[in-house]
Each structure stands twice: as structure tokens, then as C-alpha cells.
Amino acid sequence: MSLQQSLAIVLQVKDHGDSDKIVTLYTLEHGKIVLIAKGAKRSKKRFVNKLELFSLLVIHFVPSRHSSLMRLDQADLQDPFPRLRENYELYIAASLLCELVLHWTREHDSDEVLFRLLVWALEGLSTARGGAKRTIIFFHVKMLDILGYRPDLTGCLDCRVLGAPGVLYRFSPLRNGLVCSRCELQATANSQPLSIQTIQLLRRVQDMEQGKLERLHFSLAATREAIALLKRYDNHLLQREVQSWGFLG
Numbered sequence: 001m002s003l004q005q006s007l008a009i010v011l012q013v014k015d016h017g018d019s020d021k022i023v024t025l026y027t028l029e030h031g032k033i034v035l036i037a038k039g040a041k042r043s044k045k046r047f048v049n050k051l052e053l054f055s056l057l058v059i060h061f062v063p064s065r066h067s068s069l070m071r072l073d074q075a076d077l078q079d080p081f082p083r084l085r086e087n088y089e090l091y092i093a094a095s096l097l098c099e100l101v102l103h104w105t106r107e108h109d110s111d112e113v114l115f116r117l118l119v120w121a122l123e124g125l126s127t128a129r130g131g132a133k134r135t136i137i138f139f140h141v142k143m144l145d146i147l148g149y150r151p152d153l154t155g156c157l158d159c160r161v162l163g164a165p166g167v168l169y170r171f172s173p174l175r176n177g178l179v180c181s182r183c184e185l186q187a188t189a190n191s192q193p194l195s196i197q198t199i200q201l202l203r204r205v206q207d208m209e210q211g212k213l214e215r216l217h218f219s220l221a222a223t224r225e226a227i228a229l230l231k232r233y234d235n236h237l238l239q240r241e242v243q244s245w246g247f248l249g
């Protein structure tokens with residue numbers, strides 16, 4: 001089959017035998033794909049400094065009909081995001097974005113909007129456009145939207161009210177939405193208390209365009225609650241731990 005070309009972000013790199021590497025990429029045209037880079041460990045020249053986590057590449061590869069593991073022929077570096085490698089917090093944030101895409105997407109299921117969101121978020125981290133945690137929250141909320149897992153934050157799932165005086169709200173990953181303390185007297189397992197401020201912030205993010213992130217104020221408390229919610233939601237829906245959350249300070 002003929003050589004194909006695509007823009008790609010490196011999501012994961014693993015050594016394979018003595019001389020090869022297995023690279024998982026999120027590509028513009030083909031979604032997530034796993035490729036073998038023959039000789040990448042031995043021949044430094046061909047792939048030097050290219051197969052690094054979250055680098056933006058133009059890849060040339062040979063699609064395979066018979067095995068799911070395709071061969072990476074060539075990789076040209078478009079943007080290595082050097083700043084993200086010099087700062088621990090940014091490195092963890094960028095790693096988290098890539099790990100989320102790694103676990104939330106299926107192979108060969110392309111989504112141009114998600115690809116461009118990932119590149120936009122990495123560029124944002126790299127240029128200190130919006131703050132690492134704000135970028136993570138924004139990216140995650142938008143990613144859930146794109147993939148069809150938008151949490152319902154419009155009101156309590158049972159009584160549909162939001163913001164009734166003296167009423168507390170919890171987010172239920174199981175029901176993918178809010179429940180209030182009037183409808184559910186006892187908190188169900190795995191649900192998380194959410195303040196009205198955090199609910200409103202997340203709703204604004206859901207409806208906001210990418211370019212306007214800087215206009216949004218994230219209080220420390222709302223940032224903490226939003227991150228706890230997204231982490232819990234990941235664990236519930238992916239049924240696995242997203243490891244990078246654990247390194248986020």
C-alpha cells in the first residue's frame with residue numbers, strides 16, 4: 001500500500017525489543033494509531049528527538065491490511081513544544097492531556113475537532129496563555145462534549161432545580177449529572193459535593209469558545225472541585241486510573 005501522511009501528536013512511546021519503538025499517536029486524519037518505528041532505538045539519526053511525548057509531527061507511514069501494527073516510515077518535527085519540557089507543572093499538564101486522549105479515544109476513529117483542541121491546548125500551555133489547570137479543565141470539559149459525554153449540569157436530575165436556597169448539590173458520575181439534597185437524602189457512593197460556583201463555572205466552560213478562556217475567572221476552590229470531579233468522572237467511565245492526575249500538584 002502507498003505511503004500516507006498525517007499531522008500527529010505523540011501520546012505514548014514504548015521500547016520494543018532491542019532496536020524498535022512502539023509509538024501511539026493521535027492523528028488528524030486517522031485518529032489514534034499505533035505504529036512501530038523500526039530501528040528507532042538504534043539508529044539515532046532517523047527519529048532523533050522526534051518521538052517524544054506530545055511533540056507535533058508530520059508522519060509518513062505505511063498502512064497495513066493484515067496487522068494492526070503499522071510501520072512508521074518517517075517523522076518530521078513541526079513543534080516539539082520545548083517550554084513544556086523545561087517546567088515540571090507544564091510537563092505534567094501536557095502529559096495529562098495526552099493520557100486523556102490516549103484512554104478516551106478508540107483506534108482509527110478520527111475527530112478533527114478533538115485533534116485541533118489538543119494542539120490548541122498544548123500551544124496554550126506552551127505560551128502560558130491560560131494557566132495549566134484552567135487549560136486542563138477547559139480541555140477536559142470540551143473533550144467530553146466532543147465525545148458525547150457532556151455531564152448534565154443544568155439542574156438536579158430529579159427536580160430540575162438549580163440554586164434553591166439551602167440546598168446542596170452533588171455530582172453523580174453514575175447518572176452523569178447533579179442531584180440535590182432534597183431529592184436524595186443520602187449521598188450515593190462515588191458522588192461528589194459541588195458548589196454552585198463550580199457548577200456555574202463548568203457550565204460557562206461548556207458553552208464557551210476556545211479563544212475566550214482567558215476571560216473566565218477560576219477561583220482556587222472551584223479549580224480544586226472541578227479537577228476532583230473530572231478525575232472522578234474519568235475513573236468511573238474509563239474504569240481505570242489516569243496516572244497523570246496523581247502528579248498534578
Ligand SMILES: [Zn+2]
Binds near residue numbers: 156182
Ligand atoms: Zn432535586
